[in-house]
Amino acid sequence: MAEKENKKTPDVQNWNSVEKVIFERRSVRKYRDKQVPENLIRRVLEAGRFAPSAGNCQPWKFIVLRDKEMINEMERDVIRLCKVFKFLMDWRRPGLIGKIAWLNAQVSIRLMPNKLHPIPFGAISLIADGKLGVFHGAPTIIFILKDRRGVGNPDLDCGICGQNMVLAAYSLGLSTCWIGFAILLAYGPKWKRRLGIGFPYELVEGICIGYPVGNPNGIIPRETHEIDWYEHGEKKTMF
Template identity: 30%
Template sequence: MEVLEAIKTRRSIRKYQERDVPDELLQRVLEAGMCGPSAVDQRPWHFLVVRDKEMLRKIPKVHPYGAMVKDAPVAIIVCCDTRLERFPGFWVQDCSIASQNILLAAHSLGLGAVWTGVYPLEDRVEGIRKLFGIPDHVIPFSVIPIGYPAEDPGKRDLFDPDRIHHEKW
């Protein structure tokens, strides 16, 4: 899929077919996550891949908007390792780019995914951290369930020329 088409047609997918995501496709999605730019190339991310159905079913208990995760064949938890951070605070942007790359790569490969935010809400951070045994120096940032779409939310045109300013506001 051409990159502009992927950007314009990607939608949040919350319903998935009962079908596994092959390791090869998941590997490509993870590679895309690591291809994003980061502040001074610090690459503070780690990716926790969850396929265990019992663990996927537990995520909605600690994430109030994560109900769809239990039905996905796999989820990626994007995390920041604060020990890798050289410029404090920029990890949020770095992990945002990684999360977006994961969403776009999944879409381009015929998969569906949705970003469910964890950080900065402390109850979600601690819930995910405790559930998966994530060490204190690692901050869970987002949970991205991935699978073959069982829904088609249709296309949207989000372009709004009123939000563009030239030279001055």
């Protein structure tokens, strides 16, 4: 277990070990250049294998990438694609090109309001400008593929499976980050062919795993969310 002196909540509250892992784990975007032992990755994958899924359909397949050359090539391709998207949609440029880009962005955002939410929209330009990494120098990457024939909502099952893996990884002293931008690789034929992604599989997420630089984990404040609570015939609202 990655131990850390808990400076944010000095009266060290007695979280149990699972709560501790959940609260302390942070997404890490800077990794040391040190490969994770194979057995630890296998243990993480085992945690994913035992995730609950609708109708026990287990609609996932994993691809583990530990080849540095390959990861670098992927990173270059994602950056190239982000540059294309930035060129098409960055309306902060003057003149006619800017106007066309503005129109393009307005249409695309309405078609894909989640994928082009302001946060990933900003991330696209940061990645294109080389200010934000894609795989952050992680030595190991796990791709989660969903089986499109799964029961109910296979995307959700893949998310549950990934969360199991991420928490298991943190409990083993590893750091992780979900890489949604990995799906850009499946937009073209090159990586689909190289990784053998075809029907019924579809790339849904990447998780990078490695040892962090510094100690980025710890308990932080988060927004509370409104909760409607129905009990004894009345409704309460709480945070």
